[in-house]
Amino acid sequence: MATYIPNTKDEQQSMLREIGYQSFDDLFHDVPKEARVQGELDLPEGKSELEVRRIMEGMAEKNFVFDTILRGAGSYNHYVPAAVNEIADKEEFLTAYTPYQAEISQGILQSIFEYQTMIAELTGMEVANASLYDGASAAAEACGMCKDRKRSTIYVSDAVDPRILSVVRTYSFGKGTEVKTVKTADGATDLSALKEALAADPQAACFLMQYPNFYGIVEDADAIAAAVHEAGAQLIMSVNPIALGILKTPGEIGADIVVGDGQPLGLGLAFGGPYLGILAASQKNMRKVVGRLIGETVDSQGERGFVLTLQAREQHIRREKASSNICSNQALCALKASIYMSTVGPQGIRQVAELCTSKAHYLAAEFEKIGLKTVYGGEFFHEFVTSCPDADQLLEALEREGILGGLKLSDQEILWCVTELVSKEDMDDTVRIAKEVIGA
Amino acid sequence: MKLIFEKSVPGRGQQIFPECDVAVTLPKVPMRQTAPRLPEISENEMGRHYTELAKRAHGLNDGFYPLGSCTMKHNPRINEQMAALPGFAKLHPLQPEWSLEGALEAIATLEQDLCEITGMDGFTLQPAAGAQGEFTGLLLIKAYHTHRKDDARTEILIPDSAHGTNPASATMAGYKTVEIKSDEKGMVDLEDLKAHLSEKTAGLMLTNPNTVGIFDDNIMEITRLVHEAGGLCYYDGANLNAVVGLVRPGDIGFDVVHLNLHKTFSCPHGGGGPGSGPCGCKKDLVPFLPGRHTGEEGFRREAESIGDMTGFYGNFLVYIKALTYILSLGKEGIPDIARNAVLNANYMMEKLKAYYPVAYDRTCMHEFVLSLEKIHKENHVSALDVAKALLDFGIHPPTMYFPLIVHEALMIEPTETESRETMDGVIDAFIQIYNEIIDNPQAVAASPVTTPVRRLDEVKAAREPVLRYKFGE
Incomplete structure (x- = not known):
C-alpha cells in the first residue's frame, strides 16, 4: 500500500x-x-x-489515440509547443493555492495579470478576468452578467454549439430565466429573425453568438452587433481564440462581453478537460465581471506588485449577494495559455490561424471534387459542414485507417475541422478513402 | 520584476509552425486591423521570466502550507505522470465509444469508488470545481422538488459558519438563503434550526466537520429534523479530509454531496485551479444528474437530467489523478488520511493554545481556529500581522478572518502529510512571533521584510483598478 x-x-x-x-x-x-x-x-x-x-x-x-484528427466541435487538436508543459509543470505553479497571500504569491499573481493582458489584446477588449472553468460555463456566466430587473431574457443563436446552449440552459434553470433561441438561415444567425425577436421583447438582456459559429461560419458580427445594440441588449461573443489571430476582433466589432474556450491555446484535447473559460469585457462591464481579477498596485516601499482585487463582487465577501459562486478557477490552464501566446507571439498566432483556415479550405475543395458538397454558403474559418451519402459508413472507414473524421450532425451531414497538425498528405488520404467509400 | 511585455523586443520570437503545405486561402471576411501585442521573446528569455515568477510563488515543497479548509496536502508525483499518459491526454471528447474503453472504465471506477466512500448511489464528475459541485447539488434538489410538484420550497438553510460559496450557490440556484446560528460550542443551534424549518425549506447545506473544525455530534438529529420538514440535506465535502473512510455522508442522513478532489483526493491546486468538484446523490436524485455518467445500464444520460455543467466530462485529467490516489491508498489507506489529519491538527492546537487562544477549546477535527481578538485588543497586533510575520519564516499563513463568526481568526489545517518535526518547527515560529508580540509589536506589524514585495496597497488596487498592462499608453 x-x-x-x-x-x-x-x-x-x-x-x-x-x-x-x-x-x-x-x-x-x-x-x-x-x-x-x-x-x-x-x-x-x-x-x-x-x-x-x-x-x-x-x-x-485500452483507449485508441487517433493519429489524424478532423474533428473539432469544441475541442481542437493543436500543436502544444514544448515550453508550455515544461514551464507550467514547475511545482511552484502546479501546487500553489489561490494567491490569497500576495507577498509570497507575486509569481502567480503576475502571471495571471499577464494572462489578463494577453486575452484583452487578443479579443480587443478592455478587461479580462483570471479565468473560468470552460467556454460553455463562461458563456452561461456572461449571460448572467447581462441580466437585471428590467432585462432578463437570454437570446442564443441556434448556430451556437449545442453543448454551450445546454450549459446556458442549466445555469438558467435555478432562477427560471428564460432562454430563447434565434433560428439560423444557411448555417448562420438569421438576422431578420434576430431583429424581430429583439424588437418584440423589451426584456431582452443579451444575445449570445459564436464566432466562428458551430458550423465554422464567420458570421456577420458587425450587423448582429448593430441589431443587438439597436434593441438595447448586450452582445456576447463566444470566440475561438485561434481564429482571432486573423479575424476582426470583438473589440473592433463592439461586443460587450467575450467568452470562449482557451483550450486551443496549448491545452491539448484531454478528453474534454481541464480546459479554460475565457471572459473579457468592455470597460463599462468591468465591475460586473465574475470571477477573480488581478490588479496592479504598489507595496509599502512604492514597488509595483499585484493583488486579487475588486473582491467585493465575490462570494467570500458578498456571500448570497455575490455576482457568482466561483472560487477555484483554471489558473494553471490560464498559465499554459499565457506561455503558449508568449511562445508563438503575434506572428505565430496569425500563422497558426492562417494554417488552419488554408488547410480547411483545401480539404473542403477536395471534398467538393468527389461530391461531398459544402452545405452552407457562408465564409468559414477551420470548420465546415459537408453533405455525405452515409455519414456512419464514411466515418467508420476513416476510423479503420486511424483517422478520426468529422462529427456526424445527421445521417447525411458531417462537421469537419482542420488544424495545423493535419498535413496535405493526411487530407489527400482522407479524400481517397472517402472517394472509395462513396464510390465517386 | 519586469512584466513579460517589458522584455519583448520587436522582431524577436520563436519559430513554432511550418510553412503552409497548401495554398494560403483566407475567408473573405473583415480581418483584425492591428496585431495583438503578445510578447516577442526568445525561448531562453521566456524560460527565465517564468523561472523568476516561480521563485516568487510558494508551492507545497517551499514549506508548510496550513491553509484552513483548503487541505494543502502533498500531491503525489505518480498522479501527474498517470494523467499525462497519451492514452488519456490525447483523447478527443467526441471520439466514438469503441475507442474509449479505458476512459469509460476510469470514469466508472471513480464514480463507484466515490459512491462507496460517501455512501451515495450516483455521481457526476462533470462539475469543474467545488463551487460548481455545490451549484449542481442545489439544482438536483430543485429538480427533485419541482418533479414532485412541491414548488413552494424556496429556502435553503445555511449555518453562519459556512463558506461563502454556499449562499452564493444557493442564490444561483434561485433560492433564498436563511442563515442558521451557531451555538456557543460552534455547532448548529438546534433551536434556531427548528425555528427556521418549514414547508418552505428546500434543504440544508452543511459542512461537517464545520469551518471551526468541529464535528457536529447532533448530526443525526439535524438531518432527521430537515427530512421531517420535507427538505433535503446537502453535504459540503470541503472538509471531508477529517472523516474520509470513517464517516460516510450517506449514512448520516445526507442526500447530496460534493467533493473537492483537489483537497481530499490530492489533486494539485494549480495556483487557483483546475480543481474537480464531483457531485453525488441518493437514488431518488440520480435521475436528475447532469452530463453522462455510469450506472447499472452503462454510460448514459438520464432522462430527467438537469443538463450540463461544463461542455464535456468535466476536468478529466484532474480526476484521473484522484483515481490514481484512491487506487494507491485503498481501503486501509483512506481512513488513515482522516486519522492523521485529525491527529496533526490536535497536536498543533495543543502546543499553540498556551500562546494563542483557540476559538473553541475542545478536541478539533482536521483544523482549528485561533482567535487573536484578545491579543489585538491588548497588544495591537492583528491576525493579519501574525500571518504576515509567518511569511518571514517561509511559512504560508493560515486562512485569515474566516470563519466570520470568530473575530481575528486564523484557521490552521496541517493535513496528514506533514511530519511531526515540520509541525514542531512551525510551532516554534508561532512562539517566536508570540514573544515578539509581547516585546516588540511594531516589528510584527511591519512584517514581512524578506518577501519580494512588502505589504501591498489593496485599497489603491480597488479604487483605481489597473487590470492589464497598458504598453506605456
Whole structure:
C-alpha cells in the first residue's frame, strides 16, 4: 500500500499520548458511534506505486489515440509547443493555492495579470478576468452578467454549439430565466429573425453568438452587433481564440462581453478537460465581471506588485449577494495559455490561424471534387459542414485507417475541422478513402 | 520584476509552425486591423521570466502550507505522470465509444469508488470545481422538488459558519438563503434550526466537520429534523479530509454531496485551479444528474437530467489523478488520511493554545481556529500581522478572518502529510512571533521584510483598478 503520511505508527501513538488521548478511537470521541463506518469500506486494498502504474497504464492503453484528427466541435487538436508543459509543470505553479497571500504569491499573481493582458489584446477588449472553468460555463456566466430587473431574457443563436446552449440552459434553470433561441438561415444567425425577436421583447438582456459559429461560419458580427445594440441588449461573443489571430476582433466589432474556450491555446484535447473559460469585457462591464481579477498596485516601499482585487463582487465577501459562486478557477490552464501566446507571439498566432483556415479550405475543395458538397454558403474559418451519402459508413472507414473524421450532425451531414497538425498528405488520404467509400 | 511585455523586443520570437503545405486561402471576411501585442521573446528569455515568477510563488515543497479548509496536502508525483499518459491526454471528447474503453472504465471506477466512500448511489464528475459541485447539488434538489410538484420550497438553510460559496450557490440556484446560528460550542443551534424549518425549506447545506473544525455530534438529529420538514440535506465535502473512510455522508442522513478532489483526493491546486468538484446523490436524485455518467445500464444520460455543467466530462485529467490516489491508498489507506489529519491538527492546537487562544477549546477535527481578538485588543497586533510575520519564516499563513463568526481568526489545517518535526518547527515560529508580540509589536506589524514585495496597497488596487498592462499608453 502506498502512503503519503510521514509519521510512523509509533510516532502517531506517541503524539496521541502526548496530547492526552489513549487511541484514535478516543481522538474521534466527538463522532457518535452510529455515525461511524462499521468495518471497512468496500474498496480494493491499497497498492504500491508500481502496481498502480500498471493498472493505470493498462486503462490508458485500452483507449485508441487517433493519429489524424478532423474533428473539432469544441475541442481542437493543436500543436502544444514544448515550453508550455515544461514551464507550467514547475511545482511552484502546479501546487500553489489561490494567491490569497500576495507577498509570497507575486509569481502567480503576475502571471495571471499577464494572462489578463494577453486575452484583452487578443479579443480587443478592455478587461479580462483570471479565468473560468470552460467556454460553455463562461458563456452561461456572461449571460448572467447581462441580466437585471428590467432585462432578463437570454437570446442564443441556434448556430451556437449545442453543448454551450445546454450549459446556458442549466445555469438558467435555478432562477427560471428564460432562454430563447434565434433560428439560423444557411448555417448562420438569421438576422431578420434576430431583429424581430429583439424588437418584440423589451426584456431582452443579451444575445449570445459564436464566432466562428458551430458550423465554422464567420458570421456577420458587425450587423448582429448593430441589431443587438439597436434593441438595447448586450452582445456576447463566444470566440475561438485561434481564429482571432486573423479575424476582426470583438473589440473592433463592439461586443460587450467575450467568452470562449482557451483550450486551443496549448491545452491539448484531454478528453474534454481541464480546459479554460475565457471572459473579457468592455470597460463599462468591468465591475460586473465574475470571477477573480488581478490588479496592479504598489507595496509599502512604492514597488509595483499585484493583488486579487475588486473582491467585493465575490462570494467570500458578498456571500448570497455575490455576482457568482466561483472560487477555484483554471489558473494553471490560464498559465499554459499565457506561455503558449508568449511562445508563438503575434506572428505565430496569425500563422497558426492562417494554417488552419488554408488547410480547411483545401480539404473542403477536395471534398467538393468527389461530391461531398459544402452545405452552407457562408465564409468559414477551420470548420465546415459537408453533405455525405452515409455519414456512419464514411466515418467508420476513416476510423479503420486511424483517422478520426468529422462529427456526424445527421445521417447525411458531417462537421469537419482542420488544424495545423493535419498535413496535405493526411487530407489527400482522407479524400481517397472517402472517394472509395462513396464510390465517386 | 519586469512584466513579460517589458522584455519583448520587436522582431524577436520563436519559430513554432511550418510553412503552409497548401495554398494560403483566407475567408473573405473583415480581418483584425492591428496585431495583438503578445510578447516577442526568445525561448531562453521566456524560460527565465517564468523561472523568476516561480521563485516568487510558494508551492507545497517551499514549506508548510496550513491553509484552513483548503487541505494543502502533498500531491503525489505518480498522479501527474498517470494523467499525462497519451492514452488519456490525447483523447478527443467526441471520439466514438469503441475507442474509449479505458476512459469509460476510469470514469466508472471513480464514480463507484466515490459512491462507496460517501455512501451515495450516483455521481457526476462533470462539475469543474467545488463551487460548481455545490451549484449542481442545489439544482438536483430543485429538480427533485419541482418533479414532485412541491414548488413552494424556496429556502435553503445555511449555518453562519459556512463558506461563502454556499449562499452564493444557493442564490444561483434561485433560492433564498436563511442563515442558521451557531451555538456557543460552534455547532448548529438546534433551536434556531427548528425555528427556521418549514414547508418552505428546500434543504440544508452543511459542512461537517464545520469551518471551526468541529464535528457536529447532533448530526443525526439535524438531518432527521430537515427530512421531517420535507427538505433535503446537502453535504459540503470541503472538509471531508477529517472523516474520509470513517464517516460516510450517506449514512448520516445526507442526500447530496460534493467533493473537492483537489483537497481530499490530492489533486494539485494549480495556483487557483483546475480543481474537480464531483457531485453525488441518493437514488431518488440520480435521475436528475447532469452530463453522462455510469450506472447499472452503462454510460448514459438520464432522462430527467438537469443538463450540463461544463461542455464535456468535466476536468478529466484532474480526476484521473484522484483515481490514481484512491487506487494507491485503498481501503486501509483512506481512513488513515482522516486519522492523521485529525491527529496533526490536535497536536498543533495543543502546543499553540498556551500562546494563542483557540476559538473553541475542545478536541478539533482536521483544523482549528485561533482567535487573536484578545491579543489585538491588548497588544495591537492583528491576525493579519501574525500571518504576515509567518511569511518571514517561509511559512504560508493560515486562512485569515474566516470563519466570520470568530473575530481575528486564523484557521490552521496541517493535513496528514506533514511530519511531526515540520509541525514542531512551525510551532516554534508561532512562539517566536508570540514573544515578539509581547516585546516588540511594531516589528510584527511591519512584517514581512524578506518577501519580494512588502505589504501591498489593496485599497489603491480597488479604487483605481489597473487590470492589464497598458504598453506605456
